[in-house]
Amino acid sequence: MESIFLFLDENLLLIYLLIFTIILGFELISNVPTILHTPLMSGANAISGVVIIGAILLIRNADPTDYLTLSLGALGVVLGMINVVGGFAVTNRMLKMFNKKKK
Amino acid sequence: MLITTVNITYLLGAVAFAIGLRQMSTPATARKGNLLATIGMSVAILATLFLPIEGADNNYIWIMGAMILGGIIGYISAIKIEMTAMPQMVSVFNGLGGACAVVLAYTELSHVSIGRIAASQAQLLILLLTLLIGAVAFTGSMLAYGKLQGLVDDRKVTLPSHNLINVVILAFLLGLATFIFLSGTQPGLVWISTLLAVSLLYGLSFVAPIGGADMPVVISLLNAFTGLSAAAAGLIYDNNIMMVGGILVGSAGIILTVVMCRAMNRSLANVLIGGFGENNKKKKEKGEKQVAKEITCADLAVQLYYSSTVMVVPGYGLAVAQAQKVVKRMDNLLSANGVDVTYAIHPVAGRMPGHMNVLLAEADVPYPKLLDMEDANEAMANTDMVIVIGANDVVNPAAYDDPASPVYGMPVINVWEAKNVVVLKRSMNPGYAGIQNQLFFHHKTRMLFGDAKNTLEELNDEIKTLEG
Numbered sequence: 001m002e003s004i005f006l007f008l009d010e011n012l013l014l015i016y017l018l019i020f021t022i023i024l025g026f027e028l029i030s031n032v033p034t035i036l037h038t039p040l041m042s043g044a045n046a047i048s049g050v051v052i053i054g055a056i057l058l059i060r061n062a063d064p065t066d067y068l069t070l071s072l073g074a075l076g077v078v079l080g081m082i083n084v085v086g087g088f089a090v091t092n093r094m095l096k097m098f099n100k101k102k103k
Numbered sequence: 104m105l106i107t108t109v110n111i112t113y114l115l116g117a118v119a120f121a122i123g124l125r126q127m128s129t130p131a132t133a134r135k136g137n138l139l140a141t142i143g144m145s146v147a148i149l150a151t152l153f154l155p156i157e158g159a160d161n162n163y164i165w166i167m168g169a170m171i172l173g174g175i176i177g178y179i180s181a182i183k184i185e186m187t188a189m190p191q192m193v194s195v196f197n198g199l200g201g202a203c204a205v206v207l208a209y210t211e212l213s214h215v216s217i218g219r220i221a222a223s224q225a226q227l228l229i230l231l232l233t234l235l236i237g238a239v240a241f242t243g244s245m246l247a248y249g250k251l252q253g254l255v256d257d258r259k260v261t262l263p264s265h266n267l268i269n270v271v272i273l274a275f276l277l278g279l280a281t282f283i284f285l286s287g288t289q290p291g292l293v294w295i296s297t298l299l300a301v302s303l304l305y306g307l308s309f310v311a312p313i314g315g316a317d318m319p320v321v322i323s324l325l326n327a328f329t330g331l332s333a334a335a336a337g338l339i340y341d342n343n344i345m346m347v348g349g350i351l352v353g354s355a356g357i358i359l360t361v362v363m364c365r366a367m368n369r370s371l372a373n374v375l376i377g378g379f380g381e382n383n384k385k386k387k388e389k390g391e392k393q394v395a396k397e398i399t400c401a402d403l404a405v406q407l408y409y410s411s412t413v414m415v416v417p418g419y420g421l422a423v424a425q426a427q428k429v430v431k432r433m434d435n436l437l438s439a440n441g442v443d444v445t446y447a448i449h450p451v452a453g454r455m456p457g458h459m460n461v462l463l464a465e466a467d468v469p470y471p472k473l474l475d476m477e478d479a480n481e482a483m484a485n486t487d488m489v490i491v492i493g494a495n496d497v498v499n500p501a502a503y504d505d506p507a508s509p510v511y512g513m514p515v516i517n518v519w520e521a522k523n524v525v526v527l528k529r530s531m532n533p534g535y536a537g538i539q540n541q542l543f544f545h546h547k548t549r550m551l552f553g554d555a556k557n558t559l560e561e562l563n564d565e566i567k568t569l570e571g
Contacts, residue, residue, distance in 0.1 A: 038457040046140065077169035081177055
């Protein structure tokens with residue numbers, strides 16, 4: 001338990017970041033028109049693929065002979081990459097249709 | 104020098120995420136916002152490749168290979184997927200993001216368990232949370248995909264007192280995580296694997312009793328979960344953009360979930376534990392047998408041809424039948440003969456809010472023809488003919504007059520106020536919410552059974568013969 005208090009004390013700035021980012025997220029999304037709910041969800045989903053960075057770091061830090069870690073890391077990168085690339089591409093496809101109808 | 108560049112790039116990437124999300128919530132700038140977020144992600148990934156790590160072996164070959172493979176799979180699935188299956192696709196992408204977090208947390212935890220790396224108590228807690236949340240997001244999203252794709256039947260995966268079972272699994276899960284957390288900073292791999300297995304199971308069990316019609320809300324919530332697990336993983340790697348990006352998606356996802364629930368006039372708790380199925384089954388059996396009146400394509404064609412205003416109310420059936428382009432052709436035929444055709448879009452018609460707008464936009468239906476629910480209800484009394492295509496719960500009069508109905512109080516499109524109503528439907532089976540619809544037995548209503556696309560094509564042929 002003590003180590004948790006220590007962690008909180010040492011990372012006060014981090015906790016500020018956490019809380020203000022949460023508030024920012026709430027503020028960014030309020031007042032979204034219904035037609036944008038699906039593309040927005042899809043776009044946010046693509047951003048959550050940022051977890052891929054962790055997988056890249058995992059591989060970079062791995063021992064070149066540690067094939068288990070390398071394979072798991074590579075699996076993580078593949079999964080994250082599908083999330084990121086697929087997510088942004090699908091969002092773009094949805095939004096492209098909204099542009100078309102304005103013409 | 105390099106480290107500063109990387110840090111500044113991360114900062115810019117995080118700002119791009121925030122501004123991108125902001126722009127994505129306004130129609131005029133939405134596409135720009137998505138592009139901005141894409142650029143933010145690309146530079147963040149690039150910066151991670153160049154981030155100096157002392158004594159690291161880098162293994163770039165592995166990274167590049169995996170990135171190319173994942174990129175190709177992701178791009179092709181995003182391009183190939185039918186517009187109608189978009190919601191499922193988002194769910195799959197989201198699940199894979201969760202799976203990525205699971206792989207990370209599990210690998211790091213296994214390293215901790217054999218003592219290869221040391222973790223503080225706080226780091227251990229964060230790793231356990233990443234594993235747990237990511238696993239729930241993964242299996243939950245996959246089941247949501249299965250339900251939307253029609254691979255999984257709601258009733259078959261729901262056990263008696265399923266909500267109670269969920270509480271028990273969740274309690275066990277949290278107890279197990281607490282036990283691992285308290286049992287020192289070098290937990291056994293067996294315990295970690297058990298935690299993973301139970302988390303995966305809970306994800307399935309959590310989504311199982313929730314009706315297919317509520318999947319958009321669930322996907323949005325699971326999306327927030329994936330964001331949170333990414334943020335937690337960011338804490339482990341001490342990586343700011345993972346933290347900021349993850350938390351942004353987490354909080355934005357939760358608020359979006361709440362907004363969606365509000366559009367259905369229900370609370371999140373009601374969606375999650377409401378479980379449509381059970382009590383309705385009893386009611387349906389109790390009700391006396393009613394007969395719906397049918398209409399033929401030829402008759403409907405004549406009625407449409409001589410109407411002056413026609414309103415189309417699309418639902419998920421339109422998406423399933425891929426009928427949006429046929430509808431547009433009917434619209435063209437009728438419009439050419441002086442019929443005023445509009446479309447009434449219920450906020451939650453289809454499987455996701457905005458689903459119908461996307462589909463109709465794909466078929467080149469002009470924007471001014473789409474009416475939102477309020478405008479549609481105002482125009483209803485002056486509408487000669489309403490065609491309901493594969494919609495059910497969003498046109499259910501029980502929302503007004505049956506307090507026992509699960510849709511009671513939900514805003515619906517009052518199609519029965521129009522002069523005539525025709526419902527295109529595959530069969531008399533109740534809608535996704537699993538409840539019967541009195542509209543089908545209303546004196547103004549006629550039913551036209553069959554696959555929406557075939558029916559509409561037949562209808563178009565009939566209209567053409569009238570033009571002579």
